[in-house]
Amino acid sequence: MSKQIFVNLPVADLDRAKDFYTGLGYRLDPMFSDENAASFKISDEIYVMLLVHDFFKGVTDQAVADTATHREVINALSADSRAEVDALLDSALAAGATEPRQAQEEGPMYGRSFLDPDGHLWEVVYMDMEALEG
Template sequence: MASKIFVNLPVKDLNRSMEFFKGLGFSFNPQFTDDKAGCMVISDSIYAMLLTEDYFRTFTQKEICDAKKATEVLIALDAASKDEIQEMVNKAKSLGGHIYADPQDHGWMYQHSFADLDGHQWEIAYMDESQLPGQE
């Protein structure tokens, strides 16, 4: 079984995208970061590879989706609290990201979302599984 995930995302301006995510508190692994790619560390086993569009094209024969016009993927991450979610979404907006949906509170789960500079959609959720409907 796989023990790590690397989500590859095409970006128009690698340096600008890396600064955006650094502003959100993420770091980059310098071993896998150069002028074509930035390895964003999400956790010990989750990484987002931000690839320049030209470099991304070397991995596929398909057209690259314009994430500002079409949804290619929803990237969902967990958070430790509702406050952590709001802090990240507010930071994303202040760094040039776009809020594309209102927050949703389902009682046991709270989520909010933003699109990064290239339009990739990030959903951040806090779940209190003890409050799941039907749990006793």
């Protein structure tokens, strides 16, 4: 049985964050969105929930991490090709992301990373399974 994951991210400016994730090609789900939160479907199994800081604080007893000085998590997405990795990074950069390091290539793996406008780190990785098997 497949499971779903709901990645909950605190955001400083919900409208800016919604514009960013829309710029990546993800569609806002208005059923689970309001002035405190926005839901984006990444795939049938992956959703990103963007929560304004005060709302996020209401579901945890800890402070929101300062992504400029602390890394709370690294979100990694798979891609079906190197071109898909590059296309998603191009979209992210055009929507306001920054690329914290150069593309990484290790044998059959190719990946790139971006920081969204709130500093959340995303990695996009393609793995050439045929090269792994050969």
